[in-house]
Amino acid sequence: MPLAPTLKQRRQRLASHFNAPALLWSGCATPRNFPANTHPFRPSSHFLYFAGLPLENAVIRLADGELALFMDEATPAQALWHGPSPSREELADKMGAEQAFPLKELERFVGDAVATLKVQDSATAAHQEQLLGRSLPVAKRAEHQDLQLLQAIVQLRSRHDHYALEEMRRAAAVSVSAHKAGMAATQPGLTEAQVRAAMEQVIMAQGMTCAYNSIVTVHGEVLHNNHYHHGLGENDLILADVGAETETGWAADITRTWPVSGQFSSTQREIYDIVLAAHDACIAAAKPGVEYRHLHLLASRVLAAGLVDLGILVGQPDDLVAQDAHALFFPHGVGHLLGLDVHDMEDLGDLAGYAPGRSRSDRFGLGFLRLDRPLQAGMVVTIEPGFYQVPGILQDKGNCDLYKNLVNWDRLAQFADVRGIRIEDDVLITDSGCDVLTAELPTEADDIETMVPEPE
Amino acid sequence: MPLAPTLKQRRQRLASHFNAPALLWSGCATPRNFPANTHPFRPSSHFLYFAGLPLENAVIRLADGELALFMDEATPAQALWHGPSPSREELADKMGAEQAFPLKELERFVGDAVATLKVQDSATAAHQEQLLGRSLPVAKRAEHQDLQLLQAIVQLRSRHDHYALEEMRRAAAVSVSAHKAGMAATQPGLTEAQVRAAMEQVIMAQGMTCAYNSIVTVHGEVLHNNHYHHGLGENDLILADVGAETETGWAADITRTWPVSGQFSSTQREIYDIVLAAHDACIAAAKPGVEYRHLHLLASRVLAAGLVDLGILVGQPDDLVAQDAHALFFPHGVGHLLGLDVHDMEDLGDLAGYAPGRSRSDRFGLGFLRLDRPLQAGMVVTIEPGFYQVPGILQDKGNCDLYKNLVNWDRLAQFADVRGIRIEDDVLITDSGCDVLTAELPTEADDIETMVPEPE
Numbered sequence: 001m002p003l004a005p006t007l008k009q010r011r012q013r014l015a016s017h018f019n020a021p022a023l024l025w026s027g028c029a030t031p032r033n034f035p036a037n038t039h040p041f042r043p044s045s046h047f048l049y050f051a052g053l054p055l056e057n058a059v060i061r062l063a064d065g066e067l068a069l070f071m072d073e074a075t076p077a078q079a080l081w082h083g084p085s086p087s088r089e090e091l092a093d094k095m096g097a098e099q100a101f102p103l104k105e106l107e108r109f110v111g112d113a114v115a116t117l118k119v120q121d122s123a124t125a126a127h128q129e130q131l132l133g134r135s136l137p138v139a140k141r142a143e144h145q146d147l148q149l150l151q152a153i154v155q156l157r158s159r160h161d162h163y164a165l166e167e168m169r170r171a172a173a174v175s176v177s178a179h180k181a182g183m184a185a186t187q188p189g190l191t192e193a194q195v196r197a198a199m200e201q202v203i204m205a206q207g208m209t210c211a212y213n214s215i216v217t218v219h220g221e222v223l224h225n226n227h228y229h230h231g232l233g234e235n236d237l238i239l240a241d242v243g244a245e246t247e248t249g250w251a252a253d254i255t256r257t258w259p260v261s262g263q264f265s266s267t268q269r270e271i272y273d274i275v276l277a278a279h280d281a282c283i284a285a286a287k288p289g290v291e292y293r294h295l296h297l298l299a300s301r302v303l304a305a306g307l308v309d310l311g312i313l314v315g316q317p318d319d320l321v322a323q324d325a326h327a328l329f330f331p332h333g334v335g336h337l338l339g340l341d342v343h344d345m346e347d348l349g350d351l352a353g354y355a356p357g358r359s360r361s362d363r364f365g366l367g368f369l370r371l372d373r374p375l376q377a378g379m380v381v382t383i384e385p386g387f388y389q390v391p392g393i394l395q396d397k398g399n400c401d402l403y404k405n406l407v408n409w410d411r412l413a414q415f416a417d418v419r420g421i422r423i424e425d426d427v428l429i430t431d432s433g434c435d436v437l438t439a440e441l442p443t444e445a446d447d448i449e450t451m452v453p454e455p456e
Numbered sequence: 457m458p459l460a461p462t463l464k465q466r467r468q469r470l471a472s473h474f475n476a477p478a479l480l481w482s483g484c485a486t487p488r489n490f491p492a493n494t495h496p497f498r499p500s501s502h503f504l505y506f507a508g509l510p511l512e513n514a515v516i517r518l519a520d521g522e523l524a525l526f527m528d529e530a531t532p533a534q535a536l537w538h539g540p541s542p543s544r545e546e547l548a549d550k551m552g553a554e555q556a557f558p559l560k561e562l563e564r565f566v567g568d569a570v571a572t573l574k575v576q577d578s579a580t581a582a583h584q585e586q587l588l589g590r591s592l593p594v595a596k597r598a599e600h601q602d603l604q605l606l607q608a609i610v611q612l613r614s615r616h617d618h619y620a621l622e623e624m625r626r627a628a629a630v631s632v633s634a635h636k637a638g639m640a641a642t643q644p645g646l647t648e649a650q651v652r653a654a655m656e657q658v659i660m661a662q663g664m665t666c667a668y669n670s671i672v673t674v675h676g677e678v679l680h681n682n683h684y685h686h687g688l689g690e691n692d693l694i695l696a697d698v699g700a701e702t703e704t705g706w707a708a709d710i711t712r713t714w715p716v717s718g719q720f721s722s723t724q725r726e727i728y729d730i731v732l733a734a735h736d737a738c739i740a741a742a743k744p745g746v747e748y749r750h751l752h753l754l755a756s757r758v759l760a761a762g763l764v765d766l767g768i769l770v771g772q773p774d775d776l777v778a779q780d781a782h783a784l785f786f787p788h789g790v791g792h793l794l795g796l797d798v799h800d801m802e803d804l805g806d807l808a809g810y811a812p813g814r815s816r817s818d819r820f821g822l823g824f825l826r827l828d829r830p831l832q833a834g835m836v837v838t839i840e841p842g843f844y845q846v847p848g849i850l851q852d853k854g855n856c857d858l859y860k861n862l863v864n865w866d867r868l869a870q871f872a873d874v875r876g877i878r879i880e881d882d883v884l885i886t887d888s889g890c891d892v893l894t895a896e897l898p899t900e901a902d903d904i905e906t907m908v909p910e911p912e
Contacts, residue, residue: 030486031576032498033705033796034803035594037668039495040682042488080787080848083678120487122578138491197661205653207685212493222539226496229663249489331536340489347490392536 003052004096006163010050010156012065017152020113020145021063023106024050025128027119028057040209044119045340045347048249049157052095057124060097061109068099070106106131115149117142120347140349154352157339159378164339165428167250168380171208172426172437174244175252178202179441182216182240183451186232188260192216193228199242208244211251212342215241220257220420221388223332232260234455237268239420243342251342253382254438255424262452264445271387271418272445274306278385279423279443282334286427286434292371292381296334299385300326300365311411324365325406328393333369335382338426343370344380375429380437384424389415459508460552462619466506466612468521473608476569476601477519479562480506481584483575484513496665500575501796501803504705505613508551513580516553517565524555526562562587571605573598576803596805610808613795615834620795621884623706624836627664628882628893630700631708634658635897638672638696639907642688644716648672649684651694659700667707668798671697676713676876677844679788688716690911693724695876699798707798709838710894711880718908720901727843727874728901730762734841735879735899738790742883742890748827748837752790755841756782756821767867780821781862784849789825791838794882799826800836831885836893840880845871 014022026047029038041056050067051060058071069092074085092100110132118125118136129136137143142150160168178199185198196216203210217225218232220239232238238260243253257272259265264272278299285298304320307313307329313320320326337344337352345352350360355373360366371381389412393399426437442448470478482503485494497512506523507516514527525548530541548556566588574581574592585592593599598606616624634655641654652672659666673681674688676695688694697711713728715721720728734755741754760782761773769776776782793800793808801808806816811829816822827837845868849855882893898904 030495032495033501033576034799034801035576036802037798039486039488040669045489076848080846081678081680083675083681083683084847120489120491191661191663193663194661197657197659200660201653201657203653204656205647205650207647207649213496219539222537224537225539227539342493343490345490346492390536391540392532 003094003163006161007050007052007067008065008096009161011062011067013156014050014062014152015065017155018115018149020115020149021061021109022115022149023109024060024062024117025119025124026051026055026058027121027124030121043249044117045249045345046117046153048340049153052248053091054248055091057103059103059106066099067095067097068101068109069095069097070101070103072103113145115145117146117150139347140351150348150351154345154348157345158337158352159376160339160380160428161378164250167246167248168252168338168426169437171211171244171246171250171252172254173440174203174206174208175242175254176438176441178242178244179240179254179256180451182238182242183256183258183448184453186238186258186260186452188232188234188455190232191228192218192230192232192238195232195238195240196228196242199240203244206244208246211243211245211253215239218260218419220422221390222420223388223390234261235265235417236260237419237421239422241422241424249340251338251340252426252438253338253342253424254426254441255384255422256441256443256448257421257423258448258452260452262449262454264449265417267415268418269445270310271415272421274303274310275385275387275421275423276443276445277306278302279383279425282383282385283425283427283434283436286375286381286383286429287432288375288377288429290375292373292375293366293369295383296366296369297321299334300330303330303385303387311408312415314406314408320406321365323406324363325403327365328399328403328407329387329389330385331364331368331388331390331393332386333371335384335424336370338380338382346370377429377431379429381427381429382424383427384422386420386422387418388420389418459550459619462617463506463508463523464521464552465617467518467523469612470506470518470608471521473611474571474605476571476605477517477565478571478605479565480516480518480573481575481580482507482511482514483577483580486577499705500573501705501801502573502609504796505609508704509547510704511547513559515559515562522555523551523553524557524565525551525553526557526559528559569601571601573602573606595803596807606804606807610801610804613801614793614808615832616795616836616884620706623702623704624708624794624882625893627667627700627702627706627708628710629896630659630662630664631698631710632894632897634698634700635696635710635712636907638694638698639712639714639904640909642694642714642716642908644688644690644911646688647684648674648686648688648694651688651696652684652698655696655698662700664700664702667699667701667709671695674716674875676878677846678876679844679846690717691721691873692716693875693877695878697878697880705796707794707796708882708894709794709798709880710882710897711840711878712897712899712904713877713879714904714908716908718905718910720905721873723871724874724877725901726766727871728877730759730766731841731843731877731879732899732901733762734758735839735881738839738841739881739883739890739892742831742837742839742885743888744831744833744885746831748829748831749822749825751839752822752825753777755790756786759786759841759843767864768871770862770864776862777821779862780819781859783821784855784859784863785843785845786841787820787824787844787846787849788842789827791840791880792826794836794838802826833885833887835885837883837885838880839883840878842876842878843874844876845874
């Protein structure tokens with residue numbers, strides 16, 4: 001599928017939802033420790049959706065289904081240091097843009113009615129405000145025509161077209177290979193950093209980047225863990241949450257949990273199979289019209305039922321979920337939208353994730369849910385139930401009192417070698433059900449065990 | 457060497473050069489595509505020099521040789537998601553700080569006389585300005601007490617202490633391994649991205665990061681090349697400029713150039729040996745008191761002489777260098793300071809690189825020199841001569857006219873398979889000469905050839 005017709009279709013769809021002109025900036029690379037040493041450039045996802053190419057310091061104008069590209073060409077001095085680059089006309093042609101101008105021409109296209117979004121890098125944001133002559137709140141607080149533009153973009157970006165899905169399948173395939181490499185590289189005595197490096201190498205070798213900072217840890221109970229210094233103990237589980245992003249910004253997001261020794265202990269396997277049952281139940285139930293919140297509660301019930309069977313929770317699964325007892329071990333949501341961002345459109349707050357009129361719950365077991373909408377064909381969501389023994393939750397006095405009679409703490413103590421397990425796949429909602437984009441990577445405990453080498 | 461005594465020595469040395477109180481901010485992680493998906497955090501190098509630990513959103517106060525740490529402890533909610541972290545007191549103890557406060561206490565320590573530096577991330581910079589009640593120019597335009605603070609910091613950071621050198625040796629050792637891995641992974645038909653991945657994997661596996669965006673390319677003539685999509689042709693040279701940075705921010709910076717086939721062609725080897733002769737001459741001449749500009753001109757003369765011997769340049773080497781004819785093929789400086797930044801203290805413009813009263817030359821052959829000071833024991837500099845056939849230089853009409861009689865263009869055409877060669881090492885100036893921190897990585901063409909496998 002070539003790029004230009006896809007982009008044309010996207011802007012025509014935008015025009016059917018929003019009829020004012022819009023300007024979208026790509027942004028600029030930001031300094032790391034000094035101005036010339038920048039972080040790798042990542043354009044604004046909203047820009048990328050309509051421009052298709054990762055151009056730095058570029059602007060597009062979308063109006064009436066037409067695209068104008070604004071960017072400056074490399075100066076001779078820049079070409080000298082950075083090599084030849086395609087001309088503005090060549091890029092415009094590749095994008096199918098109807099017009100192309102140098103940046104200074106932007107001035108001719110600003111006015112009260114122009115809608116825009118504030119970008120992430122502040123240098124560009126300052127330029128946006130100066131050019132438009134108005135201050136811009138962060139995207140999630142946009143108002144007036146900017147909010148209307150966002151609402152239209154959410155409509156488009158929530159349901160992926162063929163081009164986007166091809167990109168996401170590429171990201172998924174490379175991410176699957178990365179996880180296989182991580183499992184194959186596992187040996188007791190190595191460090192988390194070595195497994196991470198084996199995984200990210202696969203992504204980098206394909207010319208892709210990581211869609212987010214990888215989690216590769218033997219402390220899966222630390223949910224946002226970006227440390228990699230621990231050694232791999234032979235009784236540990238590794239939880240790896242690693243996903244690739246294609247050159248044009250499309251993401252994958254996969255988590256697997258595997259035993260360092262290549263063999264789950266009996267307690268690890270019992271919990272693993274419960275998490276997998278929750279994962280599988282959600283995928284079996286995912287189809288258009290189903291509320292994503294329903295999948296979250298389904299995962300919660302399956303987890304609660306499994307923990308009751310193991311004697312860790314005490315009571316009826318439905319009652320336990322109603323009391324949020326499952327959230328002691330599964331404190332996050334079952335997943336989120338996936339697209340150009342790993343948490344797609346999270347820059348817009350809950351505008352994309354929550355249906356109009358809905359907002360976050362105060363409930364312990366629901367407040368971290370990032371998505372609360374009925375599923376639609378063309379959406380891609382993650383399904384990622386987990387089980388964690390988070391000291392901050394399980395040792396919290398309030399929780400201990402509240403759930404005193406619902407948890408068999410002595411029984412739980414027998415599962416001390418299960419600190420954190422998560423199983424996450426990327427799921428495309430189809431007309432009749434769903435398609436797991438990451439299905440090439442096994443989930444069954446038996447299969448996982450065969451992929452991890454025996455300790456040397 | 458433990459951290460706390462080193463930091464104490466650094467701030468006592470600062471106090472001997474600068475007697476007002478100084479506040480240094482570490483900065484905050486910056487968003488990549490949405491606020492919660494950040495680039496990996498890298499603290500301000502000036503903060504790191506005196507704080508030693510990569511703390512996010514922290515401030516230190518240096519006054520009279522004493523250190524106060526300002527930072528907030530993780531909230532229970534943060535600890536829940538990010539895991540346990542050391543307390544403020546534990547960190548202050550590790551740093552040997554005399555005092556430790558929460559961030560809100562900073563208000564008590566601001567005043568007209570407080571010197572500071574603007575950090576790279578704009579969110580923190582805005583906070584700095586608000587707290588101090590004054591606007592801050594970018595660091596290289598600092599004035600008054602801020603400039604005096606910078607001048608004192610330049611004094612300190614230009615000559616490395618034992619702790620810094622230990623860190624830089626660690627970064628150098630890992631970078632050497634990365635280059636060896638890159639050579640070992642080379643095969644015709646692979647891509648630049650695959651070689652890059654093999655190199656960066658080594659750095660990541662050690663828990664380090666890259667000090668800068670790697671250059672790994674068969675188009676070495678593109679000096680700032682951050683593309684990795686080209687295939688490796690069997691007659692190509694790979695130029696790889698890749699360096700590690702330790703967990704506390706200390707950098708290495710190494711370039712090697714090797715043949716994809718494992719065998720230099722005769723033309724490639726002839727040019728390689730000239731670049732190596734320039735490299736070796738600079739290292740032989742580097743010692744305290746020698747002007748770094750002298751090394752640059754020495755490299756230029758050796759290159760010119762070699763190119764005369766090959767029949768590419770026509771004339772006397774000294775005359776050719778006086779006319780900048782060498783710069784047709786060696787258009788950059790022979791190196792720069794190295795430390796916490798790969799171009800150390802480049803955020804300060806030329807304040808660190810140029811001795812007081814000196815400024816950049818207008819000459820084609822000198823204008824890109826980043827360092828123009830007499831060498832001192834304890835400095836670490838790179839030595840990185842190169843030879844490039846940059847189309848933007850060699851096809852420039854002005855250059856063709858100007859150097860018409862100094863270049864044998866027909867002879868040059870015979871060297872078309874040499875697009876770019878650079879050989880770069882990290883050199884510590886010692887009391888009597890210098891010590892090459894990256895000497896474990898061979899430079900001789902014969903040795904390089906043995907490190908690249910034969911094509912399969």
